[in-house]
Amino acid sequence: MNHDRSRELYDRALSVLAGGVNSSVRATRPYPFFVERGDGAHVVDADGNRYVDYAMGYGPLLYGHDPPESVQSAVQRYASQGPMYGAPTEVEVEHAEFVARHVPSVEMLRFVNSGTEATVSAVRLARGYTGRDKVVVMRGGYHGAQESTLVEARGDSTDTHPSSPGIPESFADHTIAVPFNDAEAVTEVFAEHGDDIAAVLTEPILGNTAIVRPVDGFHETLRDLCDEYGSLLVFDEVITGFRVGGLQCAQGKFGVTPDLTTFGKIIGGGFPVGAVGGRAEIVEQFTPSGDVFQSGTFSGHPVTMAAGHEYLTYAAENDVYDHVNRLGEKLRSGITDIVEEQAPEYTVVGTDSMFKTVFTREAPETFEDHCEAGCEQRESCPRYDHCPKTGADVGAADTERWERVFWQEMKERGVFLTANQFEAQFVSYAHTDEDVEKTLEAYKETL
Known part of the structure; x- marks a missing residue:
């Protein structure tokens, strides 16, 4: 070539x-x-x-x-009507209704602009909802370019440090990294820090470290520990969402329901997008209904919402x-x-x-x-x-x-x-x- x-x-x-x-x-x-x-x-x-x-x-x-003709038509129609408004549109409501109807964990959503923005917002929401600071993540997991999760542990220790220059050590102080599929390690972490843990943030399948599936019972252990200690289980489905497990996503495939789910990629039909979904009592803590600040100029962009909605609707009606x-x-x-x-x-x-x-x-x-x-x-x-x-x-x-x-x-x-x-x-x-x-x-x- x-x-x-x-x-x-x-x-x-x-x-x-x-x-x-x-x-x-x-x-x-x-x-x-x-x-x-x-x-x-x-x-x-x-x-x-x-x-x-x-x-x-x-x-x-x-x-x-x-993409299917319905997707292309929706994109052209919404783009021709005006690029964006700084005000709500009907299609973002329709898209949210579709997601809430199909994904087990989702009662309410907040659309954002990228997978990174979704996980940043989810971590802030979990901390605001629980009043705690620490977050447990999986070594080898990836949750976007955000300071709270760009960390690494030295050796077998849970002592974490930033994995990139430009991140203060203090950010890593609140993040505990454990090996994926190691139920014993995460149980020990909760025994020591459980009352301070706001959330466990994990991909259902490690998708940026090849594709590592969970061993039997691992996600169930995370669910049980979060229930026992009052922490939130957050599934990062930016990659797996609407790809693994169909319209129910990976959480439906594995039969484990998180408290919050982050989305990106497919949910936007090929346009920049992210979303945080979960139980209404938690998601309502975002401003303006709650006190956890979250906002964005391009959030719920009508062209993205139209593309994403038609993307998923076509999948629901075809093979x-x-x-x-x-x-x-x-x-x-x-x-x-x-x-x-x-x-x-x-x-x-x-x-x-x-x-x-x-x-x-x-x-x-x-x-x-x-x-x-x-x-x-x-x-x-x-x-x-x-x-x-x-x-x-x-x-x-x-x-x-x-x-x-x-x-x-x-x-x-x-x-x-x-x-x-x-x-x-x-x-x-x-x-x-x-x-x-x-x-x-x-x-x-x-x-």
Whole structure:
């Protein structure tokens, strides 16, 4: 493939954009390809190269790059009527009603402008509602670029420190990081700090550290501890919302109902969005009905609300989840077969329309009775002791090989994957069986 035009654009970008990009994950080596346009399940770059796209905007594009006609019509209609008003519109009420009708935890919402803004607001709300300061998060979890959760623990300790320059140590003093899937560790934390913990904030599935599913009983333990100590359980469903578990989201799939849920990505139909939803008595603590300040110029933007509402309405009335989940399973099953033959130490992960291959370093002695379409954290599986259960497990994989070799080779074969070992990948309604077969052939050649 020729990438001359992308190289030229990146050279220009380095002069005017920090690192040449506007989001750090886009800075692929040696330079990113620049997208000119999307086409269904594909993107075409500035040099005319065409790729099967599994980044899907890092999750928002449930329908790929050609959303249903009803979505496009709604976007055009609302954009033509005026960009925004600084006043409420009917469509934001309709969108909130739809979400509250389908998601188990949601009685009331506040729309914001990004997943980061949603988690920032949820943490502030939890602290304001409980009158407590401490927040428990999962190591390897990601909740956006906010000071309260950009923390890291040293060794096995819960002693947390900022994970980025520019964050005062005092922010990390109120955040406790525990390993995902470690019920014993989080129980010990509550035994020591329970009366000071405002909330546990977790992704139902670690989605920015490959795709790590919960072991049986882990989320139930979090729910029980929060109930016992009067803390709030907050699910960050920015990635999993309306992708895992269909319209009920991951909380419906796992059967655990949080007190608050944060949303982003799909809920905005491909436009910038975030939301905080949950029990009415909690969400009503936001101003103006309560005292916890939250506000935003672009919150509930009519074009975003229209796109998001039509996105979800179309999914409710058509076979969207049947299609994407079937293709997701086909991809994971096919990659599992390839891995078993060519790289048995690797682990295929994912669920519904999400998938990833983690370059783990150890394999079991047998593959008999293994999970056939992505790790399910099933104790009877011979891979159970080898598959990733925490963010650290994913970090210990051969992450450099993914970024420096595998991603590059897949790109040259016309398959656009997320750029590192950690970010999840997605199937869209626009993908076809032919796309999956092409992708599996590329995996076979590359691995």
